[in-house]
Amino acid sequence: MYTEAKADAKSTIEAIEAIKQDVKMARDSIQKGLQMRQEAETAAQEAKTAAQEEAASAGKAAAGLAKEIKHKTPQQASIPLSYAAVAARGMLAASIHSPQNAKTPPAQTQREIIVNIRSPQTIENLRAKGPRHLKTHVEQAIAQSENELKNDHTG
Incomplete structure (x- = not known):
């Protein structure tokens, strides 16, 4: 019986050790x-x-950008918008300052013309020209259109 009790105690101790682990x-x-x-x-x-x-x-x-924009807007509001600027913003052309109501300055009047060119050959020819040659070409086209307008009104 002693060996049985010893074996039971040993297995109980092992079980307790396993539980502890x-x-x-x-x-x-x-x-x-x-x-x-x-x-x-x-x-x-x-x-x-x-x-x-x-x-x-x-x-x-x-907030800083908003303040900066707010301070810049009144100064820029007095500058009339060009047709290109209005078109780029998606606004109506009626919102543009009318140059007919303003007095023209004694210096040369600047004009802005928006042209939609779709002909690939024309686009290629314009890109091939240098800035000076292109400016001369545009000035000649404007002069020609002014002459055509004068001839239409007199004829």
Whole structure:
């Protein structure tokens, strides 16, 4: 009987040791999980803080740009918009300052003409010309159109 009791005690001790090992492993696993959770919370808080700082910085930059634009707009509002600027903004041509109502300055009047050229050969010829030659070509075309207008009104 003594050997049986000794064997039972030994197996009980081994079972207790196995349970202790399992408890220790469970404790280590829980501690590791808690540590990972704490690290994740810390990283999330740091990311949140960085995002808030970035948003505040972007807000300040946007406010600065808005102030800058607001200060520049009144000075530019007195400058009449060209047809090209109005067309680029998608506005109506009626919103353009009428040059007929304004007094023409004694200096040469500047004009802006928007031309839509679709002919590939014409586009190639215009691209081949240098800036001076192109300017001369445009001036000759304007003079020719003015002459045609004069002839149409007199004839």
